[in-house]
Amino acid sequence: MSDAQNTGNAAGDPRSTRLRDALRQARIEAADRTGVVVELRDAEVARLEILNEALDPLFTQVPENIDLFDRGISQGETPRLWIDVVAHVLMGRDKRIYRFVQDTRFGRTVLAESHDVPAIVDAVTDYVARRIIEREHAMAATPVVDRAPVERRRRGFWMFALGFVVGAIALFALALFASLRNF
Numbered sequence: 001m002s003d004a005q006n007t008g009n010a011a012g013d014p015r016s017t018r019l020r021d022a023l024r025q026a027r028i029e030a031a032d033r034t035g036v037v038v039e040l041r042d043a044e045v046a047r048l049e050i051l052n053e054a055l056d057p058l059f060t061q062v063p064e065n066i067d068l069f070d071r072g073i074s075q076g077e078t079p080r081l082w083i084d085v086v087a088h089v090l091m092g093r094d095k096r097i098y099r100f101v102q103d104t105r106f107g108r109t110v111l112a113e114s115h116d117v118p119a120i121v122d123a124v125t126d127y128v129a130r131r132i133i134e135r136e137h138a139m140a141a142t143p144v145v146d147r148a149p150v151e152r153r154r155r156g157f158w159m160f161a162l163g164f165v166v167g168a169i170a171l172f173a174l175a176l177f178a179s180l181r182n183f
Contacts, residue, residue: 041079044091048073048081051089051098054117058125068131083124084131087111100124 052073059071069084081089087102092113098120100112112123 040095041075044079044095045073045075047091047096047098048079048089051117051120052081054121055124058121058128062128062132066132066135068135069128083127087127089120089124100127102127 072082074080078090089098089100092099097113097115099110100120100123102109102111111127112120114120
């Protein structure tokens with residue numbers, strides 16, 4: 001290595017010191033941003049917990065035999081308060097607005113959006129009521145039994161049995177006729 005390259009790598013080189021300082025500053029800024037992100041996520045979870053507690057009276061009224069709802073807070077990258085498998089509440093971009101959404105086969109649908117907990121509680125109450133009614137209709141609907149195919153099968157069986165008997169008699173008569181003719 002040349003002396004110029006050696007001096008460029010020396011610890012006392014101003015370029016090396018400047019890079020180290022810049023890296024140190026970047027690490028500090030990244031840690032500050034991470035701290036802010038963690039604080040924002042904690043604030044989101046706290047707001048969702050407030051809403052979850054406000055929903056307690058609603059879910060105590062849901063009959064025990066209805067197991068459609070599985071309420072709970074997931075604390076992933078985006079914290080969510082799950083109402084059931086397809087509906088949940090998450091915080092909006094400003095982290096102060098509640099957004100009640102439902103995932104459908106056509107995409108996500110926003111059911112309600114508000115800064116106020118009571119407004120979201122009302123929207124969740126309406127949603128829960130609709131889901132319970134849908135369940136009642138699904139449970140009450142009994143399939144209409146089409147009796148025609150059963151009757152056709154029975155008629156087909158008797159036609160087969162009659163054909164079998166007639167065929168057996170015809171064969172017996174033919175065999176009898178053939179044996180009498182040979183005498």
